[in-house]
Amino acid sequence: MSRVGLALALHELSERIRDRWVLVISVLFALLASGVSLYGRIAQADLEALTGPSLVTLTALLVPLVALVLSHDAIVGERDRNTLGLLLSLPVSRLEVVAAKYLGRSVALTLAVVVGLGAAMGAGGPSGLRTLVALMGPTILLGLAFLSLGMLVSACTRRQITATSIVVVTWFLLVFFYDLALLGILVISDGAVSQQTISSLVVANPAGLYRLQMMQVFAGPELLRSLGMTVALPSPGTLGLLWTGWLVLPTAASGILLAREKVI
Amino acid sequence: MALLAGPNGAGKTTLMKVILGLVRPDSGSFEVDGAPVSIDKAWKRRIGYLPEAVTFSDNLSGLQLLRFFARARGVDSKRVDAVLGEVGLGRVRRRAVRSYSRGMRQRLGLGLGVAILAKPELLVLDEPTAGLDQEGLTLLWRVLAEWKEAGRLVLMSTHDLALSERRVDTIHVLREGRVLVKGSAGELRRKAGSTHRVWLDLVDSEAEARRLHDAIRNWGKGSMSLDRGQLRVEVSADELLELMRIQGDFPKAVCGLRVEEPTLDMVYEELLGGEQR
Numbered sequence: 001m002s003r004v005g006l007a008l009a010l011h012e013l014s015e016r017i018r019d020r021w022v023l024v025i026s027v028l029f030a031l032l033a034s035g036v037s038l039y040g041r042i043a044q045a046d047l048e049a050l051t052g053p054s055l056v057t058l059t060a061l062l063v064p065l066v067a068l069v070l071s072h073d074a075i076v077g078e079r080d081r082n083t084l085g086l087l088l089s090l091p092v093s094r095l096e097v098v099a100a101k102y103l104g105r106s107v108a109l110t111l112a113v114v115v116g117l118g119a120a121m122g123a124g125g126p127s128g129l130r131t132l133v134a135l136m137g138p139t140i141l142l143g144l145a146f147l148s149l150g151m152l153v154s155a156c157t158r159r160q161i162t163a164t165s166i167v168v169v170t171w172f173l174l175v176f177f178y179d180l181a182l183l184g185i186l187v188i189s190d191g192a193v194s195q196q197t198i199s200s201l202v203v204a205n206p207a208g209l210y211r212l213q214m215m216q217v218f219a220g221p222e223l224l225r226s227l228g229m230t231v232a233l234p235s236p237g238t239l240g241l242l243w244t245g246w247l248v249l250p251t252a253a254s255g256i257l258l259a260r261e262k263v264i
Numbered sequence: 265m266a267l268l269a270g271p272n273g274a275g276k277t278t279l280m281k282v283i284l285g286l287v288r289p290d291s292g293s294f295e296v297d298g299a300p301v302s303i304d305k306a307w308k309r310r311i312g313y314l315p316e317a318v319t320f321s322d323n324l325s326g327l328q329l330l331r332f333f334a335r336a337r338g339v340d341s342k343r344v345d346a347v348l349g350e351v352g353l354g355r356v357r358r359r360a361v362r363s364y365s366r367g368m369r370q371r372l373g374l375g376l377g378v379a380i381l382a383k384p385e386l387l388v389l390d391e392p393t394a395g396l397d398q399e400g401l402t403l404l405w406r407v408l409a410e411w412k413e414a415g416r417l418v419l420m421s422t423h424d425l426a427l428s429e430r431r432v433d434t435i436h437v438l439r440e441g442r443v444l445v446k447g448s449a450g451e452l453r454r455k456a457g458s459t460h461r462v463w464l465d466l467v468d469s470e471a472e473a474r475r476l477h478d479a480i481r482n483w484g485k486g487s488m489s490l491d492r493g494q495l496r497v498e499v500s501a502d503e504l505l506e507l508m509r510i511q512g513d514f515p516k517a518v519c520g521l522r523v524e525e526p527t528l529d530m531v532y533e534e535l536l537g538g539e540q541r
Contacts, residue, residue: 007335014332018323081319086376089284089313089388090336091305264286 004092005100012074012104017111021069026112029062033120041123052135052218055120059139060211063113064146064175068167070109071150073160074101075258080160085264098255102151109143134217138210145206145246146171155254178205203234206246213239265412267428268421269532270438276421277316279438280388283419284313312384314373316391322362326353326372329361337382351375351403366395374404387411389420393427405431425528435528437535445535449528454501456534458526459486462507464495465520476517479510
């Protein structure tokens with residue numbers, strides 16, 4: 001990345017950590033995560049088996065929201081403020097602008113996740129380096145995937161209010177509605193839709209993939225099988241590909257869209 | 265220093281954006297000193313830009329914002345403080361931009377566009393006078409005068425033609441994406457055929473005044489009216505010198521003289537009106 005790109009990434013980071021909305025939602029996440037851990041400790045619950053999954057439920061809801069709030073105005077916000085032209089008049093390519101914005105916001109998001117989950121662990125949540133990595137890694141990937149989606153929404157829209165509306169709907173659809181819809185399909189189809197199709201559909205959604213991955217961490221494959229859960233976690237290679245796809249493709253598409261725009 | 269003028273939708277901003285690579289034209293070419301230019305990073309390094317009605321991010325202070333542009337343009341960050349002082353924002357440099365007035369934000373933009381951006385060869389300013397208070401306007405013209413003296417180029421658009429006419433070298437009047445007319449303010453007046461108004465205060469000596477009046481009437485150019493000892497003549501720029509020569513033939517007929525040039529706004533109206541007719 002060029003000097004201008006790096007300067008922009010730093011600028012983005014600096015701006016995001018001062019954004020009141022991002023601060024509010026990150027603090028809320030940290031408080032709720034700490035609350036879940038504290039409750040688990042007071043109730044003397046099995047840390048790995050109960051507090052962990054509760055934290056996962058919380059992160060699966062809030063981390064995509066933090067990511068979408070962080071990214072939805074990346075391009076359209078500049079357009080709204082009439083600063084996109086000013087930014088693109090710098091000696092930097094349009095693709096680099098998108099990459100720098102994604103990079104700066106990714107660091108801000110990673111900080112929010114690390115602080116939030118760190119607070120939860122400090123409050124008595126899952127401990128140990130292995131658990132920490134197993135929880136934080138996919139949580140950050142989940143956030144980056146939604147950050148990437150937010151970038152795409154931002155590049156596709158002309159007004160920030162439109163982008164805000166779209167990301168709210170996206171969050172609702174992918175985080176709440178998607179699993180319910182799959183369940184509905186499973187019930188209504190009465191076995192007509194294959195298990196393989198359902199498995200593929202689950203992992204096609206980053207929120208679904210994250211939940212599945214976390215279930216493996218905190219419940220283990222044997223417990224899941226005993227509970228009748230037959231959706232299997234993809235192989236590490238496929239898992240890597242899926243996450244890479246979610247991280248890279250929407251951001252790359254936003255870069256291409258911006259680069260192809262004839263009139264800024 | 266060149267000025268782009270024209271009604272809304274004439275293509276002023278579009279032309280600027282073509283130069284900046286923000287609009288890709290369907291056809292045509294873009295040349296500098298007769299050589300075609302490709303809009304790449306090297307070209308962008310030569311240009312500074314201040315868009316119209318820019319709203320900077322509310323989360324940062326003026327200092328943080330300028331530091332980013334300084335880093336992006338490879339300018340020493342020590343210069344940032346000096347520039348903020350220069351644009352009159354030294355005392356509020358650590359305050360969030362959201363607390364700045366519109367004029368202060370424009371001055372901040374001026375800092376970005378003019379002073380900080382590595383002193384580019386060409387400065388492109390879209391409506392830089394909009395929202396500026398008198399202090400801001402004085403600052404803008406001072407900075408642009410220094411810019412011009414240093415041999416750098418400025419391309420700007422503005423609706424405040426009267427403010428700009430004594431400061432710019434060339435004015436390009438655009439209409440529907442093409443240059444309707446171009447030239448200095450004087451040349452534009454001539455092209456528009458705008459009339460100069462001349463008031464001649466006649467002396468009490470009626471005979472001399474009558475002779476001047478008759479001489480101008482016999483000359484047969486322009487239009488003339490006499491009201492309470494004051495002769496008002498409307499002539500074109502080319503006829504003005506001849507009128508002065510006629511008046512010079514009757515030195516004792518006049519005790520006062522006032523010439524009113526048509527304002528650039530009037531010239532602009534006439535040019536656009538003429539085109540419409």
